[in-house]
Amino acid sequence: LLILLTKGSVWSQISQDERMQWWREARFGMFIHWGLYAIPAGEWKGQYDEKKIGEWIMHTYKIPYTEYSSLAKQFNPTKFDVKAFVKTAKDAGMKYITITTKHHDGFALFKSKVNNYNVVDATPYRRDIIKALADECHLQDIKVCFYYSQAQDWAEPNGWGNNWDNFPKENDRNHQQYIDDKVKPQLTELLSNYGEVGMIWFDTPLSITKEQADDLKALVRKLQPKCIISGRLGGGVEPDYQSTSDNTVPPTTVAGDWEVPATLNNTWGFKKYDATWKSADGVTRLLFDIASKGGNYLLNVGPTADGVIPEASVKILKQVGEWMKINAEAIYESKASPYYVEFPWGNITQKPGKLYAGIFNWPSEDFYLEGLKTKVKKMYLLADKSKKPVQFEAQYDAPTNHHVLKIKLPKEAPDKVLSVLVMEIEGEAI
Numbered sequence: 001l002l003i004l005l006t007k008g009s010v011w012s013q014i015s016q017d018e019r020m021q022w023w024r025e026a027r028f029g030m031f032i033h034w035g036l037y038a039i040p041a042g043e044w045k046g047q048y049d050e051k052k053i054g055e056w057i058m059h060t061y062k063i064p065y066t067e068y069s070s071l072a073k074q075f076n077p078t079k080f081d082v083k084a085f086v087k088t089a090k091d092a093g094m095k096y097i098t099i100t101t102k103h104h105d106g107f108a109l110f111k112s113k114v115n116n117y118n119v120v121d122a123t124p125y126r127r128d129i130i131k132a133l134a135d136e137c138h139l140q141d142i143k144v145c146f147y148y149s150q151a152q153d154w155a156e157p158n159g160w161g162n163n164w165d166n167f168p169k170e171n172d173r174n175h176q177q178y179i180d181d182k183v184k185p186q187l188t189e190l191l192s193n194y195g196e197v198g199m200i201w202f203d204t205p206l207s208i209t210k211e212q213a214d215d216l217k218a219l220v221r222k223l224q225p226k227c228i229i230s231g232r233l234g235g236g237v238e239p240d241y242q243s244t245s246d247n248t249v250p251p252t253t254v255a256g257d258w259e260v261p262a263t264l265n266n267t268w269g270f271k272k273y274d275a276t277w278k279s280a281d282g283v284t285r286l287l288f289d290i291a292s293k294g295g296n297y298l299l300n301v302g303p304t305a306d307g308v309i310p311e312a313s314v315k316i317l318k319q320v321g322e323w324m325k326i327n328a329e330a331i332y333e334s335k336a337s338p339y340y341v342e343f344p345w346g347n348i349t350q351k352p353g354k355l356y357a358g359i360f361n362w363p364s365e366d367f368y369l370e371g372l373k374t375k376v377k378k379m380y381l382l383a384d385k386s387k388k389p390v391q392f393e394a395q396y397d398a399p400t401n402h403h404v405l406k407i408k409l410p411k412e413a414p415d416k417v418l419s420v421l422v423m424e425i426e427g428e429a430i
């Protein structure tokens with residue numbers, strides 16, 4: 001009993017596999033970038049740059065802190081409907097929501113006792129947005145996760161990144177002071193006041209030291225041992241999983257746990273003129289492709305200053321959700337394809353006893369699949385409600401110990417975007 005009560009052993013009671021389980025099963029999450037930058041929405045004093053990302057506007061136009069921070073007086077998202085936010089995510093088939101609690105601009109979307117540059121103390125809105133979202137997520141049984149910019153903070157003279165204000169030169173700053181005065185106390189608030197937190201999503205590791213990163217990791221572990229630590233902690237310290245670069249999908253299967261953070265247009269924070277929306281078809285295929293390589297897809301929305309998710313985003317997510325209603329079993333709890341190659345027709349996810357071939361390009365001729373060691377018992381298409389068996393012939397090639405399958409697909413794809421062919425198999429695939 002005594003041993004159980006010591007600090008270290010309490011943490012170690014939770015294994016990495018236990019901590020990661022919900023995340024590995026989830027495969028698909030919603031990123032929300034929301035903050036003061038939604039007010040200028042990409043435009044500052046008549047300047048607009050379509051290549052720049054909206055949440056970086058303070059940096060892009062070197063806006064002094066005193067000027068930028070006065071945006072808080074206008075922040076009043078009266079149309080914010082937390083139920084609608086969570087519903088949009090759930091209807092798309094997303095299993096977690098990761099929201100910017102504090103981005104690089106330093107403004108917090110939650111009530112903070114240690115720093116009054118936050119939504120409750122500095123805006124006319126006066127409500128804790130993180131509290132509203134966390135409560136609703138717990139109610140609707142979807143994981144709530146917190147993005148927190150631990151390195152860059154452009155509001156802080158001792159933070160990293162702001163080199164346009166009247167702050168000390170980067171080398172003369174006391175970064176540790178910033179970590180001690182703001183980062184650790186705010187992380188403590190986030191991990192104490194909002195119930196169970198699925199993950200802390202750190203960003204831009206920059207110059208954070210190993211000691212600082214170890215310290216932040218220990219703090220998260222101490223306060224919520226089950227809380228996952230995302231890829232960009234910094235200091236060379238192991239996170240719980242890896243993040244790819246923004247909007248970057250690896251070309252083939254990658255071992256271990258990883259996630260692709262991605263946008264729906266060319267910005268994370270809302271920009272008023274950005275209409276470079278990805279298609280719903282493309283997003284659906286990307287979701288399948290990332291799952292088939294073993295990763296999670298964290299797909300972003302950027303709410304407006306009024307508090308609504310842009311209509312174009314909602315529309316795309318709805319369509320993805322329609323596909324998920326029929327095909328989600330090929331995504332949730334799936335593992336990477338047993339093949340390490342992409343096929344010209346698409347890619348594969350798997351679960352024990354099942355392979356899911358996601359066909360993006362419907363073959364006009366006979367469809368062949370080679371390389372399976374095991375026998376296929378049965379095939380059918382998820383988009384076919386009657387689950388009518390798909391006929392196939394299997395030839396066993398003894399010298400190479402694999403089967404060549406010739407599959408008789410219907411002429412027309414049952415789902416124009418992505419049809420999933422289920423193969424029930426007897427043993428290990430490859």
Ligand code: H79
Nearest residue numbers: 033051052053055056059060203204246261268
């Ligand atoms: O939160 C989102 C981004 O704001 C954040 N990560 C995702 C999840 C991010 N932090 N840093 N970066 C992305 C790298 C940013 C590079 C750029 Fe730029 C910002 C390129 C264009 C704007 C650097 C700064 C080059 C020009 C301005």
